[in-house]
Amino acid sequence: MTAADQTPAGVRDAGSGAFRDRVQGRALDLFHSAWSPTPATVRRWALVAVIVNAGIAVTGAAVRLTGSGLGCPTWPRCTPGSFVPAAHDAHSPVNMAIEFGNRLLTFLVLAVAVACVVAVTRVAPRRSGLVLLAWIQPVGVAVQALWGGLVVRTLLNPVTVSVHFLFSIGMIAAAFALYARSGEGDAPPRRLVHRDIRTLGFVLVAAVLVLLIAGVVVTGTGPHSGDEAASRFGFDIQSVARLHADIVWIVVGMTFALLFALHVTDSPGRARRGALILFGVELAQGVIGYVQYFLAVPALLVGLHVLGSTLVWIATLRVVYLMRSRGPAEPLASGENRLDAAGV
Template sequence: MTRLVDRLRPHAIAFYRSFWFSTPATMRLWALAAVVVNAGITVTGAAVRLTGSGLGCPTWPRCTPDSFVPAPHDSHSPVNMAIEFGNRLLTFLVLAVAVACLIAAVRLARAGHGEGRRVLVRLAALQPIGVVAQALWGGLVVRTLLNPVTVSVHFLLSVGMIAAAFTLYARSGEGDAPPHRLVHRDIRTLGFFLTAAVFVLIIVGVVVTGTGPHSGDQAASRFGFDIESVVRLHTDVVWIVVGLTFALLFALHVTDSPGRARRGALVLLGVELAQGVIGYVQYFLAVPAFIVGLHVLGATLVWIATLRVVFLMRSRGALGAPAPDRALPHTANA
């Protein structure tokens, strides 16, 4: 036992120092952790619905009317209760990472790493606030018996949390100089249009989910739309997103834009194509739960890859160094 404690002590100290005596490097690691846990709980939340465990804990904040933890209940199986309760427990992991991000950002700003580092405090503060808002909204989801509107908003809040976490991650890895474009302004505008299109795609995908099977529980209601119509609309938006991505990738190459921006767009296109394959497979196999779960994971990765491309097309300079006073030559001539 003593040997085990001796082995764990250095890791515990390093863990403690990573946020209490944070550096730009550890701040970025905590921000990355926030991206991972927010993406993870988004996928596990979908797994709760796909396994029919949405009302495994039929009350909130308690799991059952008389207990905060799973207890025998006539209307729900132990497996469903365990799945739903497990997802609730993951909220505490997300909250712990969120608090660590906020502490790291505050300590970094107080350590004198530049006045601009205070923006990290504001971005990091969104994490615990978002977790609390999500928890409260999750209670509304349960109390409305998985109404598709509340379930949809619950997922979209997770999408917003991922965006906030990725912004914190991107901002913590760059300097505090005024932002300057690395690509032509029209290409950057195209990137913004692409981001908006991906968000619309996610919204339409949520409507498809709320219209089709896998409601999360037999008591849950569904949207009253025609499933074929919303699937067709979803497919149309997919092709718009893929077309915009290809146009962005082409524009980045013909203007000799920075390699990291071109690689980011190429990764995004690859993720979209893989997501498209999964989408068609789930459609022709009558939307099996496992494939739908992969599709939710793919949607999360598409969103993250899109945000990454947008941030790769501009710069605030390296940490501790000012950004260039003028645009790069290829930008000026584009």
């Protein structure tokens, strides 16, 4: 007889009932955070949007790295005649499960996107700028889903796969803009640093974007295609990898220059700390990049490198927003602490 068998039925029922009540209570809290939002809950939903968009970019890379890119060989169905994985001679159950699982994550991203739209349209006062940024999320998910179908139908053509990842980068940028703007007011932007430093920040964003594009070219040339049937870019892998490394050094140098300029001009501490975090993330990403190169790009390290690229992108965007202010968010809900105008 097990311990569970010895537990009185009433105690088991009470325990399961308490757990059910907790789940229902959490679900109601989650619903009300979007349906009856405060400025703070709007910002939390925006942060969740940043996280899920970064997450699905990484899991999408995991699909490719495990050779599961065509685990579901059709779209929108997983296999011919079935929306869920079914026995298929050309694809293993594991590959099918990985690809189908990534497709299911799209619904999580969509749910968060819808919650963002609901929250920003119901919060008082309604801010048109936030509404526009929030609507980018569900529209972007729809575009990504349709593009994902094109990726499958082109048998993982490296161009379509690369654009698929870059769409995710754009979605992260829109979600982070919603997160940053929801924590500040609607006053005209006011620089918190010297004009030239602010300009350097914008140039750094452009440089990181170029770095990401170079990274997807390296990925599209390298060995992890996602499936044996997938094509590759016809570039020399060593040449594109070296070009990518050169751009990395340019970005790291610009980040160091930004960090130095913020320090010598006694810029706000938040901006300096943000630049220091970005610099640290870039150095960690660089170590992973060089290690994976000399170890013949093992799949695990490539996955970590993709995660690092999303973190570099987010940290870069964060620094830019920390170098300006639009004033405090108003009005504040009763009992809430004032959100710092520049605290992102």
